[in-house]
Amino acid sequence: MxxxxxxxxxxxxxxxxxxxxxxxxxxxxxxxxxxxxxxxxxxxxxxxxxxxxxxxxxxxxxxxxxxxxxxxxxxxxxxxxxxxxxxxxxxxxxxxxxxxxxxxxxxxxxxxxxxxxxxxxxxxxxxxxxxxxxxxxxxxxxxxxxxxxxQRFAEAAPIEQMGGLASVSYLPDAVRSQVLGNLAKVKMFANYRCAGHEYRMAAGGHVHFLMYNKLMPWDHVAGALMMREAGAHVARFDGSEYKPSHTGGGLLVAPDQESWDELRHAVFTV
CATH class of the missing domain: 3.30.540.10 (Fructose-1,6-Bisphosphatase, subunit A, domain 1)
Incomplete structure (x- = not known):
């Protein structure tokens, strides 16, 4: 269509x-x-x-x-x-x-x-x-x-200067506590309970990262493609490529591969 x-x-x-x-x-x-x-x-x-x-x-x-x-x-x-x-x-x-x-x-x-x-x-x-x-x-x-x-995704920035949008609601309890503590390493994070507007913000270069755990296709297939087309690095938490068939495994979006790796290590490491 x-x-x-x-x-x-x-x-x-x-x-x-x-x-x-x-x-x-x-x-x-x-x-x-x-x-x-x-x-x-x-x-x-x-x-x-x-x-x-x-x-x-x-x-x-x-x-x-x-x-x-x-x-x-x-x-x-x-x-x-x-x-x-x-x-x-x-x-x-x-x-x-x-x-x-x-x-x-x-x-x-x-x-x-x-x-x-x-x-x-x-x-x-x-x-x-x-x-x-x-x-x-x-x-x-x-x-x-x-x-x-x-639209262009934000330029890379040091971890301590990053601002982003993170949804932690669907993380396991122990992991959620760890991630919330580690997110103190970034400058700012928020969650608007609306992936559509979060992707819109990110596409316009207004945040340095996005993070989601539950991946229903109507929430993330369009947005993930938009982020790639806006110049961002998009991958699941394990670094693998995100596909429309995936409903788990998390999604992390950052300005480039280097920023993605640094953020992944900072947020998910004890």
Whole structure:
């Protein structure tokens, strides 16, 4: 599917199904999935349904895998799609923020062909602009009027001067304590509970690193490709290449291989 068409589908779904519900959700419109911080709302479900239908209308042979569809049918992730085009969809990335009325959420889609990431879109419904990438073409901030700004990851910096975004929620307890202590070695770290906006910040050169442990494809396939196309070094915690099929093993993003190695050693060494 044409990436501009995919971006338009995400934007329309946000205007029709997400923004009319922002700060207007009733108690019955918000439900917990696995815990009190893992939520789903009417906006998530309706937007995913609309996005899926629109993609299927334009590309009936494309496999669409949305976060909420997998929540209902986990086996969807186990399908064999190596010879198919797959689009992973996160209808509201940052649902916890959205449900709390915080203006920090995004709509994301990633295109995978033959098991490889080839394109991604992250749409900000509040700013009404996109982060877009296609493999080999760079990462761009794209505005509704057609203006495009190329994105570049931050330049390397010493560990003590690094600022970044780190999610530690899904690390094992003992490892989490170790990592949190070691993150005191960097200048600053935060977590916005919205991978979409974290990737947007990083693409614009505003942080020196990103760190995640749980790797669901709708959260990270688009963003990881964007980081590579913006010049960053992207790898799992063990240094191996991140693939769309990976759901574990962690993800660490840094300006270059040397910075990545230094950060990996500093954060994960006792």
């Amino acid at each position: 044409n990436i501009e068409r995919l971006a338009g589908i995400l934007r329309q779904a946000a205007k029709d199904e997400i923004m009319p519900r922002f700060r207007r959700l009733d108690d019955g419109d918000i439900r917990s999935k696995t815990n009190a911080f893992d939520l789903v709302t009417e906006a998530d479900e309706n937007a995913e349904r609309v996005i899926t239908a629109a993609i299927n209308a334009h590309s009936p042979n494309t496999v669409v895998i949305g976060e909420e569809a997998v929540a209902a049918r986990p086996g969807l992730l186990d399908g064999q799609y190596e010879d198919r085009t797959v689009i992973y969809v996160d209808p509201v990335d940052g649902t916890y923020n959205f449900a709390a009325g915080l203006p920090l959420f995004a709509v994301m889609a990633a295109v995978v062909e033959n098991g490889e990431s080839v394109a991604g879109v992250i749409y900000d419904p509040l700013g009404d602009d996109f982060l877009m990438t296609e493999r080999g073409c760079g990462t761009w901030q794209v505005f509704p009027d057609g203006r495009r700004v190329r």
